[in-house]
Amino acid sequence: MLAGKRILLIIGGGIAAYKALDLIRLCRKAGAAVTPVMTPAAAEFVTPLSVAALAGEKVHSHLFDLTAEAEMGHIQLSRVADLVVVAPATASLMARMAQGICDDLATTLLLATDTPVLIAPAMNVRMWQHPATQRNLAQLRADGITVTGPDEGDMACGEYGPGRLAEPAAILQAIAARLGPRPLAGRSVLVTSGPTHEPIDPVRYIANRSSGAQGTAIAAALAALGARVRFVTGPAEVAPPAGVEVIRVQTAREMLEAARAALPADAAVMAAAVADWRVANASGSKMKKDGSGRAPALDFAENPDILREISAPGPARPGLVIGFAAETDEVVAHATAKRLRKGCDWILANDVSPATGIMGGTENAVTLITADGAETWPRLAKDEVARRLAQRIAEAIAAG
Template sequence: MTLATLANKRILLGMTGGIAAYKCAELTRLLTKAGADVRVVMTAAATEFITPLTMQALSGHRVHLDLLDVDAEAGMGHIELARWPDLIVVAPASADFLARMVGGQAGDLLTTLLLASRAPVLLAPAMNQAMWLNQATQDNLLQLRERGCHIAGPAAGSQACGDTGPGRMLEPADIVSECASLYAPGLLSGLHLTITAGPTREAIDPVRFISNHSSGKMGYALAAEAVQAGARVTLISGPVNLPVPDRVHCIAVTTAQEMLEASLESTEHSDVFIGVAAVADYRVSDASDHKIKKSAETLQLTLVRNPDIIGTLAQKSAAKSPQRPLIVGFAAETQHIEQYGREKLQRKNLDLLFANDATATFNSDDICATALWDEDGSQTLGPANKNLVARQMLALIAERIRARQTDA
């Protein structure tokens, strides 16, 4: 079991009334640190032990308190919230709350969410030892287990009331481990990937620009599949007409210079950089501030080289070995595809490169590519749908990461 399995998971933390509520501050911090997105729901009793403001600061999201929320109810907010999580964690789960769960009550927001959600539920009980040992509580727990709820704890020890025995809520780190144990590790669990996608646009004047035919589909497919493989993904995207994949952090850029700056910043904290974007090689040296009027028969533009994004990153990262991220490039060619791809791989000091036929790829849902690495490593991927090929590409990336770790 590894905490990396919590990367990208959406966890709804439900807090009920009990002194152990103070531990939820640390629980939220640890879940967030593990890569989970945490939203908090508090019962009225829970707010007597720790403030919603504290939980909001730690989760980074507004804390949900009321079933009938005027701001949220226009969009049936409680139902949307019930559909949101991958996992619901109730901590502390008081004896009263367990009893209300068994009875299927929906008198507050948290009990309503539990009835309306299909997400798995993990309960972390906390109560006086006599209440825990009471047959009514044990019968309630048996029913909840039979319904599929996971029970984490409780621990035994001294309690706030002065008693000693079972009933203490598990420590936050133990609850996080219980959450992580519910998920199998993904191919890229715990890794941060930065992916560039789409074209760049270089202005000629306020209404005209230089660009290319890139649709962004390959980069977006890689981002979506990387999330499914457990990675945290930053997508740096030029102008495209595609929805941002779920759970992907997207940074929208326009020019090559903007893409370079965003890539440099994101790669400081990345394990892998994948340069899929079709970056314009040149830009106009002196773009006009106003629309150029049609007057002469010809118009002459002076172009200058744009920055080499992946080359810059590979060179900069090489100086930081062994923390250097894995640098993965793409080569969209129209002839001598493997030859030119191999030359680019070596010239730019890349770890892996995918070469493909540009004329058959732009705006298409399918792709055929040749993976190239080392002096003679190669593998043909596709032809197939870009999402399927993206999975094959990510599997090769995971292999290169493991190979590098073995060498190290």
């Protein structure tokens, strides 16, 4: 499935570096040529001899290789590949990539390339969850870099949680998706994402805890499969992905207007966490305390139901409409009823109880509900949920 493709594989210095050996084997079995690059730290975990033997090519590790640099070898290396893969992508590598620091061969190649880049992060769970790493991850996504993993499980350090390198077979799948056919080429998809902000007065608003991470990942995954994506986003914490048309909104009514304007579309993924109510008597100036000790009375009005509006029969209705159901109890039952009530084709249900850490977190655990029943997916990184959903959308559109 990768016949004739050339992969530049950058191996970072983490305990998971040993899995790069299996990834090389799988890539070559799939028909790809692999040019390996190792950071100095990677050589502490696997030997260059082992990597070279499996790749069938010389391992590159030194920026100042005089023979190669006489021909600007690092520039050549960075541009002859069809895809640059970083596996494992350590916290240090991700930080330097996000900041554009190039202090060794690996980071110089990454800064000098205009080739698509895919990274497979791997690190200790606390390092993965650290705000600095999450900021770097958001920046890399915004720069158009594809991310696969990490998985959740036992760590070499004895801890448990997200941070394990994705299995080589899963990384191979992600490589194939990035390099393979683009099944959504020529198709258009509407994606809504993020929260909405409903004003109380010019400086205060009602919102929710949605970060916009899942909707952003879905838009990126659909664009990677070739779709023209119109991305209608509320004021999210994460930056919108590269390669999509971004329409920014604040309120639910603005989101509905933008979503309607983005039609027609072959599919719509309504991933935004839209406020159910708005303040009907929002003040045009900042509310002040009056000394009485009484809080101001807020009158609420129901916001438009965007999912139901987009799902309504008519010539502008997308062929496939997908909603989300964020629930805190009886998740599947409530979501199943919501699918029927709203008139959408599929709905992704997830438990957003505070104990799950899903709302605003980096992972999701969803159940896909269709007319045929419910299919529960394991807890996955939001990027992986997005990749799976995008593939299912492509299959459904192809099947008509």
